[in-house]
Amino acid sequence: MNNTIIDLQLPLSPEQAGSLKLGDLVTVSGLMFTGRSRFHIRAVNEDIVPPLDFSTVNCFFHTGPVMRKTAQGWETVSIEPTSSIRFEKYSGQVIRKLGIRTLIGKTTMGPDTAAALKEVSGVHLSKIGICGNMLSNQVHKVIDVFFLDELGKTEATWLIEVEQFGPFFVDIDAHGRNYFSELKQLTESRKPEAYQNLHISADFEYTDVNG
Amino acid sequence: MIPVSLLEEVMYESMRRAAVYMPSDVTLFLQKALEKEHEPLAHEHLAATLRNADMAGKGKGLICADTGFPLYFITADQHTEIEGGFSSLWKAARSAVIRATEENFLRPTMVDPISRKNPGNNLGKAIPAIDLSFIDTDMHTGSLEIIAAPKGGGSEIFGTFYRMMYPADGREGILKFIYDSVIESCYAGKVCPPAIVGVGIGGTADICMHMAKKAAVLRPIGSRNTDKDTADMEMLLEKAFLDADIGPMGAKGTYAVMGVHIEKEVTHTAALPVAVNAQCCIGRRWKATVRDDLKVTYSGDFYE
Structure with missing residues (x-):
């Protein structure tokens, strides 16, 4: 792992996306929008997306922030990345439809998202630890909110401007590689020895009651 | 007899503390793991989580923004008396959760499972959930122990x-x-x-x-x-x-x-x-004890 943190200007250029390696630590600066399950389902099934120019607002942050309304407007209390893997069913379609090149979230995503990111030359960035308070401090401005009445504060789309937001690490690069699926091969390879240490016989099978 | 107003306050305050303070056993474990974890990315994950909890404890946010399912684990004994009877626990839990949500200590996270509508107050028929147990003892006469645990998604x-x-x-x-x-x-x-x-x-x-x-x-x-x-x-x-x-x-x-x-x-x-x-790694839970003389203590130490 390279310990220097690279600050990425949003929207991320295809060239810069292509240069990022798995495990790179990055921050991002610029505009991003938020969304989670409802965003994905509505974008694909109902063709409902917020009225944004996605060529400039090109970073999709998977989160449901805790928001507080003040006399000056909305502010973030804490903004924690949520598990991106839950959106795998629709994410590839959203990336292709909107041309999204930066995804930020928790966990990782699956093969279709990785393929879509490769097509648009984009990356998925995964969070470091529990970090919602630090990220909240790096939100420069809450610019707008969409679908607040229909979806509520957690699922609404927030348009925010951030400065050196992160760090995150590159878990899916623009070439289709995934940090976690590569690590999974290692974890799987450890299983036979773990079973042995747990005194589980190599040929153990659960009782089958369905013939 | 424990008045409903005190119950509401204690249930709110234990939930608020659970949302902003990391329990001591969890902090200790994460600190020790941080010393021993040599993989750089793994090390960073632990360091960030501890920093985040520290910020929350100092009033700059929450231990985690996903405050999840609001749960209460309550223990009473054979001498515990509550104004309005034990059903007051459910009423007090609802008002505590409404207040904690309004004040942004709980994120409005609970939605209808089919329509996905969010009432915005984290309430359902059985949410906040209450697990009520009784102990038969002469050691804790008339007290009530309330553990608030917002359990993340x-x-x-x-x-x-x-x-x-x-x-x-x-x-x-x-x-x-x-x-x-x-x-x-x-x-x-x-x-x-x-x-x-x-x-x-x-x-x-x-x-x-x-x-x-x-x-x-x-x-x-x-x-x-x-x-x-x-x-x-x-x-x-x-x-x-x-x-x-x-x-x-x-x-x-x-x-x-x-x-x-x-x-x-x-x-x-x-x-x-x-x-x-x-x-999860933040192990969110906070305990309140209400004695029969109505003295209240809060604690994030679960070893006692």
Whole structure:
């Protein structure tokens, strides 16, 4: 792992996306929008997306922030990345439809998202630890909110401007590689020895009651 | 007699504290793991989580923005008296959760499962959930212990497993099911490792899962089941997870698990139900004790 943190200007250029390696630590600066399950389902099934120019607002942050309304407007209390893997069913379609090149979230995503990111030359960035308070401090401005009445504060789309937001690490690069699926091969390879240490016989099978 | 107004205040305050303070056993574990975790990414995950909790404790946010399912675990004894009877607990819990949500200590997260509509107050028919137990003792006369545990989505969604096994599957089946479930839940940091792994063995399906949940949420890290055979399984599994090459937030590392807590109950002679329910790395829970003289104490120390 390279310990220097690279600050990425949003929207991320295809060239810069292509240069990022798995495990790179990055921050991002610029505009991003938020969304989670409802965003994905509505974008694909109902063709409902917020009225944004996605060529400039090109970073999709998977989160449901805790928001507080003040006399000056909305502010973030804490903004924690949520598990991106839950959106795998629709994410590839959203990336292709909107041309999204930066995804930020928790966990990782699956093969279709990785393929879509490769097509648009984009990356998925995964969070470091529990970090919602630090990220909240790096939100420069809450610019707008969409679908607040229909979806509520957690699922609404927030348009925010951030400065050196992160760090995150590159878990899916623009070439289709995934940090976690590569690590999974290692974890799987450890299983036979773990079973042995747990005194589980190599040929153990659960009782089958369905013939 | 404990007045409803005090009950509302204590249930709100325990939930608020759970949302902003990390319990001491969790902090201690994460600090020790940080010293020993040499994989750079795994190390960073732990350092960030501790920094984040520190900020929350100083009034700059929440331990985690996903405040999840609002749960209360309440213990009374044979002398505990509550104004309006024990049903006041449910009323007080609802008003406490409404207030904590309005004040942004709880995120409005609870939605209708089908329509996905969000009422914005985290209330449902059985949410906030109350687990009420009674102890018959002369030691705690008339007191009420309330533990507030906002349980995050990562742990509840990705860390819940149940399997009905059979007597022939035995100990091998139990250990394999727990090991495989936990490794799956830690993939890519889904369950937010290092996790506290709660396991229930026996009972009915719901008793089994409830044991697992209470073992994950309530037992202090490092505690052992008093039954030697069960404690041996806990230690054997903890050792196996240390050797699994998976660590904090699913990165390559050592500490994917803070502890394995197993509870058991008698079950049907034909059955071997096993449930896993994990708690995430922030181990959110805070305890309030209301004595019969109405003195209230709050504590995040679960060792006492």
